[in-house]
Amino acid sequence: MNAVAIEARGLGKRYGRSWALRDCSLSIPGGHIVGLVGPNGAGKTTFLSMAVGLSTPTAGEVRLLGAHRAGSPDALDMVAFVAQDAALYRNLTVSDMLRVGRSLNRRWDERTAQDRLAELGIPLDRRVGALSGGQRAQVALSLALAKRPGLLVLDEPLAALDPLARHEFMSSLMAAVAEDGVSVVFSSHVVAELERVCDYLVVLQDGRVQVSGGVEDLTAEHHVLVGPADQADEVAALLPVVRERRAHAQAHLLVRCAEGFPVPPGWQHHPVTLEEIVLTYMREPAAAALPGPKAVAR
Numbered sequence: 255m256n257a258v259a260i261e262a263r264g265l266g267k268r269y270g271r272s273w274a275l276r277d278c279s280l281s282i283p284g285g286h287i288v289g290l291v292g293p294n295g296a297g298k299t300t301f302l303s304m305a306v307g308l309s310t311p312t313a314g315e316v317r318l319l320g321a322h323r324a325g326s327p328d329a330l331d332m333v334a335f336v337a338q339d340a341a342l343y344r345n346l347t348v349s350d351m352l353r354v355g356r357s358l359n360r361r362w363d364e365r366t367a368q369d370r371l372a373e374l375g376i377p378l379d380r381r382v383g384a385l386s387g388g389q390r391a392q393v394a395l396s397l398a399l400a401k402r403p404g405l406l407v408l409d410e411p412l413a414a415l416d417p418l419a420r421h422e423f424m425s426s427l428m429a430a431v432a433e434d435g436v437s438v439v440f441s442s443h444v445v446a447e448l449e450r451v452c453d454y455l456v457v458l459q460d461g462r463v464q465v466s467g468g469v470e471d472l473t474a475e476h477h478v479l480v481g482p483a484d485q486a487d488e489v490a491a492l493l494p495v496v497r498e499r500r501a502h503a504q505a506h507l508l509v510r511c512a513e514g515f516p517v518p519p520g521w522q523h524h525p526v527t528l529e530e531i532v533l534t535y536m537r538e539p540a541a542a543a544l545p546g547p548k549a550v551a552r
């Protein structure tokens with residue numbers, strides 16, 4: 255599945271006078287596990303709701319898996335959505351939920367869903383309301399995968415889960431992706447989890463796309479430079495600085511530039527983790543992806 259998973263052009267959503275998402279243009283390649291991050295209110299749910307056809311754009315458009323307009327019958331057939339609170343009917347049993355899924359979907363892989371649930375030890379005759387949060391999330395994931403989607407969208411699937419359930423949920427998501435080759439986009443505040451799971455990252459900030467790119471590229475392009483604070487301005491004039499911190503006589507600069515750039519004499523160079531990149535951009539709303547305007551924190 256290598257078609258573009260989600261393509262947004264000038265996408266915007268306005269509620270009353272304020273824009274929840276604005277001028278959002280991005281192209282997310284297929285075959286990836288994409289992490290969508292950003293502070294509270296950044297527009298993640300708004301973006302995902304439009305992508306899965308649950309709400310309509312005020313401006314622009316969003317297409318899925320090559321060409322299908324979000325919300326069109328073809329797009330709805332190809333996309334599966336796991337909402338923030340794993341919206342399931344709590345009074346129905348797991349097996350009732352499977353029956354609902356079967357009757358609502360043209361493509362439905364009951365066998366795989368049942369096998370998955372059996373492997374996880376989730377009884378089919380148990381009421382959804384009597385399951386733990388982690389089990390409910392697994393049921394929601396099994397139902398979503400039974401659709402055999404080309405694109406699986408999850409809005410904060412980890413929010414209510416303890417660290418162990420989180421780990422198990424993400425492991426089973428990765429296993430399913432490896433088996434089916436489905437493209438996945440999921441929003442999360444659990445930044446530490448992203449590095450293990452995602453190979454593509456989108457950061458939204460204040461209703462706009464701040465960063466979008468492959469994790470390998472992003473980690474190769476960002477670097478920390480540590481050196482004398484009195485030379486920091488000189489270095490910052492030469493290299494695109496995303497964030498600058500000064501402590502006593504030392505400066506820490508997070509810069510974005512291609513690998514192999516000349517490290518200034520007297521400065522140390524360190525690689526950065528994805529978590530550091532995400533947190534840095536989230537702390538610097540004004541920092542654009544390329545090349546970043548400088549922001550100083552002392």
Ligand SMILES: Nc1ncnc2c1ncn2[C@@H]1O[C@H](COP(=O)(O)OP(=O)(O)OP(=O)(O)O)[C@@H](O)[C@H]1O
Nearest residue numbers: 269273274275292293294295296297298299300301
């Ligand atoms: N139905 C609505 N009516 C009015 N404003 C809304 C509505 N839905 C979202 N908003 C506003 O749009 C902005 C983006 O909200 P959204 O829920 O998309 O953010 P988010 O990134 O998913 O946040 P969180 O991380 O808290 O879930 C926020 O300012 C929010 O208050």
